[in-house]
Amino acid sequence: MLRFTVRRLLQAVPTLFVLSILVFAWLRLLPGGPATALLGDKATPERVAAMNEVLGLDDPLYVQYFGFLGRILTGDFGNSLITGDPVMEEVSWAFPATLELSVAAMFLAVLFGIPMGYIAARFRGRFLDNATVVTTLVGVAVPVFFLGFLLKYIFTQEMSLLPPSGRQDVLIDATRVTGIATLDGLLTGEFDATWDAMLHLILPAVALASIPFAVIVRITRASVLDVQGEDFVRTANSKGLTTQIVRKRHVLRNALLPVSTTIGLQTGLLMSGAVLTEKVFAWGGLGTLLEQAIQQRDYPRLQGLILLFATVFVLVNLLVDLSYAIIDPRVRVR
Amino acid sequence: MALLDVRDLSVVFKRKGTRPFTAVDGVSFSVEPGQTVGLVGESGSGKSVTSLAIMGLLRKRGAEIGGSVTFEDTELLTLSDKQLRDRRGRDLGMVFQDPLSSLNPVITIGLQITEVLERHRGMSRKEARVEAAELLDRVGLPDPQRRIDEYPHQLSGGMRQRVLIAIALACRPKLLIADEPTTALDVTIQAQILSLLSELVSETDTALIMITHDLGIVAGLCDDVNVMYGGRIVERAQRHDLFDRSRHPYTHGLLQSIPRLDAPRGEPLTPIRGSVSDNIEWEQGCAFAPRCPNATDVCWSEPPELKADDGRMLRCHNPVAIGDAVTEGAL
Ligand SMILES: Nc1ncnc2c1ncn2[C@@H]1O[C@H](COP(=O)(O)OP(=O)(O)OP(=O)(O)O)[C@@H](O)[C@H]1O
Numbered sequence: 145m146l147r148f149t150v151r152r153l154l155q156a157v158p159t160l161f162v163l164s165i166l167v168f169a170w171l172r173l174l175p176g177g178p179a180t181a182l183l184g185d186k187a188t189p190e191r192v193a194a195m196n197e198v199l200g201l202d203d204p205l206y207v208q209y210f211g212f213l214g215r216i217l218t219g220d221f222g223n224s225l226i227t228g229d230p231v232m233e234e235v236s237w238a239f240p241a242t243l244e245l246s247v248a249a250m251f252l253a254v255l256f257g258i259p260m261g262y263i264a265a266r267f268r269g270r271f272l273d274n275a276t277v278v279t280t281l282v283g284v285a286v287p288v289f290f291l292g293f294l295l296k297y298i299f300t301q302e303m304s305l306l307p308p309s310g311r312q313d314v315l316i317d318a319t320r321v322t323g324i325a326t327l328d329g330l331l332t333g334e335f336d337a338t339w340d341a342m343l344h345l346i347l348p349a350v351a352l353a354s355i356p357f358a359v360i361v362r363i364t365r366a367s368v369l370d371v372q373g374e375d376f377v378r379t380a381n382s383k384g385l386t387t388q389i390v391r392k393r394h395v396l397r398n399a400l401l402p403v404s405t406t407i408g409l410q411t412g413l414l415m416s417g418a419v420l421t422e423k424v425f426a427w428g429g430l431g432t433l434l435e436q437a438i439q440q441r442d443y444p445r446l447q448g449l450i451l452l453f454a455t456v457f458v459l460v461n462l463l464v465d466l467s468y469a470i471i472d473p474r475v476r477v478r
Numbered sequence: 479m480a481l482l483d484v485r486d487l488s489v490v491f492k493r494k495g496t497r498p499f500t501a502v503d504g505v506s507f508s509v510e511p512g513q514t515v516g517l518v519g520e521s522g523s524g525k526s527v528t529s530l531a532i533m534g535l536l537r538k539r540g541a542e543i544g545g546s547v548t549f550e551d552t553e554l555l556t557l558s559d560k561q562l563r564d565r566r567g568r569d570l571g572m573v574f575q576d577p578l579s580s581l582n583p584v585i586t587i588g589l590q591i592t593e594v595l596e597r598h599r600g601m602s603r604k605e606a607r608v609e610a611a612e613l614l615d616r617v618g619l620p621d622p623q624r625r626i627d628e629y630p631h632q633l634s635g636g637m638r639q640r641v642l643i644a645i646a647l648a649c650r651p652k653l654l655i656a657d658e659p660t661t662a663l664d665v666t667i668q669a670q671i672l673s674l675l676s677e678l679v680s681e682t683d684t685a686l687i688m689i690t691h692d693l694g695i696v697a698g699l700c701d702d703v704n705v706m707y708g709g710r711i712v713e714r715a716q717r718h719d720l721f722d723r724s725r726h727p728y729t730h731g732l733l734q735s736i737p738r739l740d741a742p743r744g745e746p747l748t749p750i751r752g753s754v755s756d757n758i759e760w761e762q763g764c765a766f767a768p769r770c771p772n773a774t775d776v777c778w779s780e781p782p783e784l785k786a787d788d789g790r791m792l793r794c795h796n797p798v799a800i801g802d803a804v805t806e807g808a809l
Pocket residue numbers: 491499501519520521522523524525526527528691
């Protein structure tokens with residue numbers, strides 16, 4: 145298992161390497177060249193010349209690339225054109241917010257998705273199953289931002305149950321430790337801050353969870369139905385095992401394999417949903433940074449965000465592979 | 479008293495939008511304690527469905543099961559799911575055709591054996607593990623202490639089938655049903671598995687229902703043989719009666735289509751012409767009529783009954799004449 149983990153980690157390196165080459169090439173293909181891209185259209189010729197010096201544009205490409213690689217490895221992504229602050233700082237400030245939202249959404253999606261998919265499969269063709277299938281169809285079809293607005297309307301405007309936007313009440317003077325608001329309150333003992341952050345988190349997390357939830361339900365359902373018909377389930381029944389053991393040990397364990405792949409893919413896709421959700425709920429995470437960066441062609445910031453998203457994606461898939469290997473011994477030996 | 483008594487068993491598959499399909503049609507036979515009974519027939523003749531119905535493993539939905547299956551005075555067909563689970567694996571064991579797909583790929587073979595010991599013999603995990611290693615040793619798995627922690631994909635086909643046999647026999651059942659246990663294996667392994675099976679059942683005095691389409695297997699193993707065709711038993715006889723002089727044209731044809739060592743060189747095998755798809759409905763006449771060399775008009779209009787004849791049970795209007803046996807000394 146350890147060897148498998150190490151091997152997978154090492155396999156992630158080339159992926160990130162290729163990605164860095166792509167980003168490097170992308171900056172070089174932009175109109176006006178990388179210096180203009182990194183400094184903005186309004187940069188003075190002197191600054192462009194100075195930047196060219198830093199980038200070493202007269203050097204051979206591979207020297208330029210290793211310079212670039214060295215800078216990103218040391219966390220130097222340049223300064224944002226919009227704020228002038230180092231991209232690294234901006235991103236590490238906003239990242240915890242997006243992380244919190246994404247993890248919460250994925251947690252909800254998995255927590256409710258797998259049991260619902262399983263129940264739908266067990267009551268296949270009956271009311272509960274049909275209701276689930278319809279619900280998930282809606283879940284996949286409804287745009288995230290629409291669901292966001294709808295939830296906001298119901299739970300804040302109509303029922304006044306939950307806060308409409310933001311991550312924390314401004315009146316709460318919470319200490320920032322990790323930047324994950326729900327966690328920080330626990331770490332510092334400011335439980336009211338955690339509670340408040342949780343209330344803020346519910347609606348955006350639910351909105352963001354809708355698509356992965358629906359997909360997980362459907363895959364779980366299909367997978368359980370599939371596995372139920374397998375020969376080894378018949379063997380398990382022929383042994384007279386209790387239904388609980390047959391379901392848990394024989395059906396569910398095998399049925400979870402495709403589900404874990406799905407969870408990984410959905411986590412990757414979550415980022416696009418997060419941008420929209422953050423907008424609806426004024427969440428102020430990476431989504432805001434990304435939106436501004438695209439609108440104002442802030443290439444240094446875009447470069448940083450792209451590399452961050454890609455790294456997260458690679459790491460998530462690594463986790464998926466590991467979970468796969470935990471469930472399925474056939475993967476481990478290969 | 480018979481250990482297992484199957485009376486008039488029928489299984490009708492009903493699915494919306496399709497015609498009901500009778501896979502098993504009034505099948506009756508019994509198994510004495512310790513006896514080995516063969517269930518023979520071509521693919522699709524209803525052998526597996528019969529065994530699954532006995533074990534209570536057919537999905538209730540879409541399958542209508544009739545008749546009775548009595549095991550030691552208990553009617554199995556009316557037992558609740560829970561009562562059935564108490565007996566399956568303990569009193570009745572089953573070995574399936576495809577050893578790879580019949581084992582759970584994601585848990586160790588050790589657990590797949592211990593779980594049945596824990597369930598029926600009240601063993602602790604530890605005791606069960608010791609017993610499981612012993613069982614693996616008994617079914618001839620080399621190095622059981624190491625193998626016990628391996629997964630099915632790490633074993634060869636023959637070893638997997640040995641594991642399935644160990645599972646089925648773990649609680650020393652009184653009846654073992656083996657549904658084509660060697661079909662998926664190499665020829666050399668087939669013989670090993672068969673001799674292992676017959677050794678184990680005779681050692682422990684376990685009754686065995688051997689399901690196969692291979693008459694050669696039956697010849698070496700079974701006391702009584704039931705030949706099925708189109709969901710019905712068409713001939714039942716003791717092994718020697720069947721092989722020395724088969725009376726039903728279908729059995730006769732089956733025996734003639736087996737290659738024999740003592741046959742004169744160059745003598746062609748005579749396979750049964752046509753295929754199961756030519757069958758007519760039993761209600762109409764004899765399902766085998768379209769393929770039968772002995773068929774006469776009555777075969778097309780009147781279903782034959784299963785009747786005692788010549789020391790056996792026979793379902794045929796024009797059985798093969800006594801003395802017309804070509805299979806003398808075969809196999
Ligand atoms: N669940 C089911 N629903 C509908 N038809 C079925 C079902 N299971 C089996 N059948 C049909 O019942 C018939 C008998 O099948 P069965 O599996 O008992 O044959 P078999 O004698 O075991 O053949 P084989 O040698 O191929 O295993 C076949 O025609 C099969 O298509």
